Amino acid sequence: MSCFSRYILYSLFYALFPFVAVAQEQREHYQVTWTGKDTVEIRELIGQGHKLMHSSPDSALYLFRRALYNSLHTGFEDGAGYALSYIGFVQAGQGNIESAFASYSEALGYCQNARYFKFALPGLYINMAATYKSIGRYEQAAQYYNDALSYLQQNLPQDMNILIVYSNLASLHVDLNQLSRAMMYAQQAESLSVARNNLNTLVSSKANIGAIYTLMKMPDSAYHYLEDALELSVKLGHADKQQFILMSIGDLYRETGQMKKAIVFYEKAVRLNRYTNLVYSSILPSYALGDALMRTGRYRKAESVLLEALQLSNRTGITSSRTEAFKSLSAVYEATGRFKDALAYYKKYERLNDSLSGIAKASAISDAEIRYQVGQKDKLIVENNLKLVKREKELERNRLYTLVALTAGALIAAIVGILFYYRNKMDKRNRHMTYMKAVMEGEERERDRVARELHDGIGGMLTAMQLNIGALMEHKSIRPTELTGLSFLATHIGEEVHKAARNLTPQILQDHNLYQAVLHYCEQFEKSSTLNIQLEFMGEVSHLGHSLQLIIFRIIQELIQNIYKHANAGMAVIQFRTDGGKMYLSAEDNGCGFDPGTVKEGLGLQHIRNRIAALNGFCSIESMPGKGTAIYIEIDQKDIPN
Amino acid sequence: MDIIKIAIADDHPMITDGLKLILSMHRHVALEHTYSSGAELMKNIESGQPDVLLLDIQLSDTTGDKLLPVLLKKYPDMRILVLTGIDSALYIHNMLKDGAHGYVLKNSASAVIVKAIETVYKGEIYLDDELRKKLDVFKDKIKYKESLKPALTPREMEILKLTLKGYTLQQMSEIMFLGRRTVEYYRSNLFIKLDVKNMAELIRKAIESGIVD
Numbered sequence: 001m002s003c004f005s006r007y008i009l010y011s012l013f014y015a016l017f018p019f020v021a022v023a024q025e026q027r028e029h030y031q032v033t034w035t036g037k038d039t040v041e042i043r044e045l046i047g048q049g050h051k052l053m054h055s056s057p058d059s060a061l062y063l064f065r066r067a068l069y070n071s072l073h074t075g076f077e078d079g080a081g082y083a084l085s086y087i088g089f090v091q092a093g094q095g096n097i098e099s100a101f102a103s104y105s106e107a108l109g110y111c112q113n114a115r116y117f118k119f120a121l122p123g124l125y126i127n128m129a130a131t132y133k134s135i136g137r138y139e140q141a142a143q144y145y146n147d148a149l150s151y152l153q154q155n156l157p158q159d160m161n162i163l164i165v166y167s168n169l170a171s172l173h174v175d176l177n178q179l180s181r182a183m184m185y186a187q188q189a190e191s192l193s194v195a196r197n198n199l200n201t202l203v204s205s206k207a208n209i210g211a212i213y214t215l216m217k218m219p220d221s222a223y224h225y226l227e228d229a230l231e232l233s234v235k236l237g238h239a240d241k242q243q244f245i246l247m248s249i250g251d252l253y254r255e256t257g258q259m260k261k262a263i264v265f266y267e268k269a270v271r272l273n274r275y276t277n278l279v280y281s282s283i284l285p286s287y288a289l290g291d292a293l294m295r296t297g298r299y300r301k302a303e304s305v306l307l308e309a310l311q312l313s314n315r316t317g318i319t320s321s322r323t324e325a326f327k328s329l330s331a332v333y334e335a336t337g338r339f340k341d342a343l344a345y346y347k348k349y350e351r352l353n354d355s356l357s358g359i360a361k362a363s364a365i366s367d368a369e370i371r372y373q374v375g376q377k378d379k380l381i382v383e384n385n386l387k388l389v390k391r392e393k394e395l396e397r398n399r400l401y402t403l404v405a406l407t408a409g410a411l412i413a414a415i416v417g418i419l420f421y422y423r424n425k426m427d428k429r430n431r432h433m434t435y436m437k438a439v440m441e442g443e444e445r446e447r448d449r450v451a452r453e454l455h456d457g458i459g460g461m462l463t464a465m466q467l468n469i470g471a472l473m474e475h476k477s478i479r480p481t482e483l484t485g486l487s488f489l490a491t492h493i494g495e496e497v498h499k500a501a502r503n504l505t506p507q508i509l510q511d512h513n514l515y516q517a518v519l520h521y522c523e524q525f526e527k528s529s530t531l532n533i534q535l536e537f538m539g540e541v542s543h544l545g546h547s548l549q550l551i552i553f554r555i556i557q558e559l560i561q562n563i564y565k566h567a568n569a570g571m572a573v574i575q576f577r578t579d580g581g582k583m584y585l586s587a588e589d590n591g592c593g594f595d596p597g598t599v600k601e602g603l604g605l606q607h608i609r610n611r612i613a614a615l616n617g618f619c620s621i622e623s624m625p626g627k628g629t630a631i632y633i634e635i636d637q638k639d640i641p642n
Numbered sequence: 643m644d645i646i647k648i649a650i651a652d653d654h655p656m657i658t659d660g661l662k663l664i665l666s667m668h669r670h671v672a673l674e675h676t677y678s679s680g681a682e683l684m685k686n687i688e689s690g691q692p693d694v695l696l697l698d699i700q701l702s703d704t705t706g707d708k709l710l711p712v713l714l715k716k717y718p719d720m721r722i723l724v725l726t727g728i729d730s731a732l733y734i735h736n737m738l739k740d741g742a743h744g745y746v747l748k749n750s751a752s753a754v755i756v757k758a759i760e761t762v763y764k765g766e767i768y769l770d771d772e773l774r775k776k777l778d779v780f781k782d783k784i785k786y787k788e789s790l791k792p793a794l795t796p797r798e799m800e801i802l803k804l805t806l807k808g809y810t811l812q813q814m815s816e817i818m819f820l821g822r823r824t825v826e827y828y829r830s831n832l833f834i835k836l837d838v839k840n841m842a843e844l845i846r847k848a849i850e851s852g853i854v855d
Contacts, residue, residue, distance in 0.1 A: 213751070220770040221751035256771055495654070495702075511705055519784070520732050527729075535783075536793060538834060573795040577831065584827055588797055620821040630797055632824040 042079040078117040081110025085124035092131040095316020122148040291328040514549040539578035559587040562604035567591025581637030649675040649692035653702040664752040680704035731780035744768030
């Protein structure tokens with residue numbers, strides 16, 4: 001299944017704050033000439049402009065500028081800051097990023113000193129964050145959203161804009177591919193929207209949840225949410241939200257490989273209205289449309305759609321999701337034989353993709369969160385704390401080293417002791433074999449014992465404890481409320497113990513067999529890595545006995561881990577064949593390989609050799625730089641020492 | 643519409659409580675019993691047999707895949723919908739093969755869970771598109787035995803080609819930097835995978851089946 005790189009959620013840009021009543025008294029201030037009437041007028045101008053931002057940004061800009069003029073004229077600085085923050089926002093929406101930031105920085109001074117428009121400052125933060133995000137500056141966007149959130153939570157906890165910030169944080173985390181956090185923010189936005197009966201934000205949060213489900217590869221859930229959102233957005237008549245939702249439905253079809261349906265929805269999104277916010281009306285749906293066209297082989301159309309959208313992106317400076325367009329365009333050129341162009345766009349894609357890679361974004365954002373969640377005033381404290389934490393971690397690491405050294409020492413002492421004990425009894429080879437086998441069996445027995453003890457021993461005692469608590473509750477002199485907490489805790493510990501017990505032994509091997517266990521292991525492994533594992537089992541495994549199957553399972557685990565850690569391979573083939581009591585196991589990969597003559601084998605390979613030696617089997621590890629590695633293992637049941 | 647009687651077997655009270663809440667909003671389903679362990683389920687289901695049983699895989703005392711065949715044999719009319727956190731094609735494959743009527747993940751939207759219940763109640767199999775696709779990929783992966791072209795590993799393929807060119811085991815071992823025994827093993831795999839008894843047959847089959855060009 002193909003993978004798409006565009007992760008976009010609907011951002012709520014338009015933060016209109018409820019107007020708090022401005023004190024009617026006229027404050028004495030040498031420059032101030034404004035009265036309550038002026039503030040009403042300014043608020044009305046901004047309110048009207050806000051309504052027009054969707055449909056007619058130029059008229060909105062005009063109204064905001066009048067509000068600015070009136071504010072400055074009467075010395076009402078709060079109003080000036082407020083107007084400027086919207087002027088900046090409209091400018092950004094029109095692609096005029098430079099002017100937008102000039103307006104924002106002018107606004108900042110006014111908003112920070114705002115006395116009556118308490119909402120001016122967080123509003124500015126939200127608008128700035130949205131603009132930063134639209135040009136791909138995630139760290140700054142996160143900073144300003146967090147600033148807005150903490151300000152609102154402290155000063156205006158009932159304010160609707162908390163909702164907007166949640167939505168936008170969800171969107172930001174999607175960009176960073178942190179889906180479960182994104183889902184958390186989106187759901188917070190949804191439930192708050194329901195609680196406050198705000199249809200406007202309900203649409204966007206439903207749309208966002210749908211889009212996140214698409215990314216989580218849960219199409220049924222996604223479709224359900226998107227359908228709801230679309231219906232609601234049509235009812236509300238918000239063109240840009242509708243465009244976004246149409247695009248998301250397109251994405252859903254594209255993700256599930258239904259390109260033709262996807263194209264229909266993308267085209268609908270583009271056609272709906274050309275005068276709304278450029279991000280949703282043209283740029284993003286065009287990128288998606290171009291990609292879908294490319295995937296259905298309509299290269300010429302794809303090229304023209306993509307080039308047009310990129311031109312718009314260049315002209316306006318709205319660069320978000322451009323990587324996707326570069327990649328699609330490169331694919332178009334490759335398919336039509338224009339390899340030079342293909343390479344040029346691929347290079348653009350790679351360069352941008354590297355600089356925006358998830359890891360970089362994620363660390364940037366978490367730094368930002370640390371710095372700003374606590375508020376900038378506390379910045380120094382946080383940094384000091386960080387230093388402390390770092391120092392503690394160093395200390396801890398040192399302690400860990402000591403512990404490891406001590407444990408290793410103790411282990412070596414034990415090994416030496418045992419070896420010494422056996423020295424007179426057997427020759428060197430046999431000694432080693434028996435020892436290793438004992439260690440292996442011991443390991444498994446120990447895992448098993450710990451699991452059983454956890455389950456039966458501690459689990460049983462916890463059950464007894466709960467029964468006792470129950471009995472106590474009936475006692476008249478004791479308040480039951482305190483005991484309820486205790487009982488809950490006991491249940492919780494019980495669950496944790498069961499989970500730990502399950503993790504110690506591969507349950508599926510106990511319930512089924514080696515083949516099923518390895519299949520399951522590979523499936524789970526592939527989910528979290530890029531390694532593709534092919535598995536071939538030939539012959540029966542059921543006659544091998546449970547403990548032998550467990551040993552083979554651990555060897556296969558080790559083989560796969562080893563390929564994953566060292567081989568840098570895209571593919572691995574694991575084959576296991578039985579012929580009566582004879583077992584043949586091979587692992588080959590297409591990775592970097594190594595020169596057995598010069599490179600010393602690592603711990604992983606030694607471990608495998610030791611395990612095989614303990615079973616008196618044959619093991620050959622062959623490799624060449626650039627040619628991958630092949631490991632071949634033979635074990636005969638009748639050769640295994642008792 | 644009939645009221646669909648539901649029971650759930652899951653050892654997490656948070657899951658059962660959450661489900662109670664979700665299902666209480668739908669008039670046509672009624673959650674009648676919750677069982678927190680396999681033992682509790684087997685002991686009590688007789689007296690309150692549901693139309694649809696929501697069965698978790700990881701229970702505190704046993705596993706859902708063990709219980710499934712037993713339940714189906716005893717209560718053939720009951721529909722079983724696996725409701726689990728295990729997102730694994732292997733489990734989907736096994737559970738459906740053993741007769742489960744549907745498989746749905748715990749983190750699905752509530753509407754999906756309700757839809758799954760309705761679908762299995764009607765007697766159809768429920769699996770959402772993405773899981774179905776995963777299952778198809780998985781089936782292809784384990785079907786190699788029946789396929790006409792046996793899946794040869796890259797090294798097996800190379801050994802087959804060299805064999806056709808008349809190389810000896812020793813020569814192949816030197817060219818491929820593989821141990822003699824490893825080469826022998828790979829070639830014995832070829833005999834098994836192409837289902838032939840001797841070298842002549844191996845060569846004939848390799849050419850006829852178009853494995854090597």
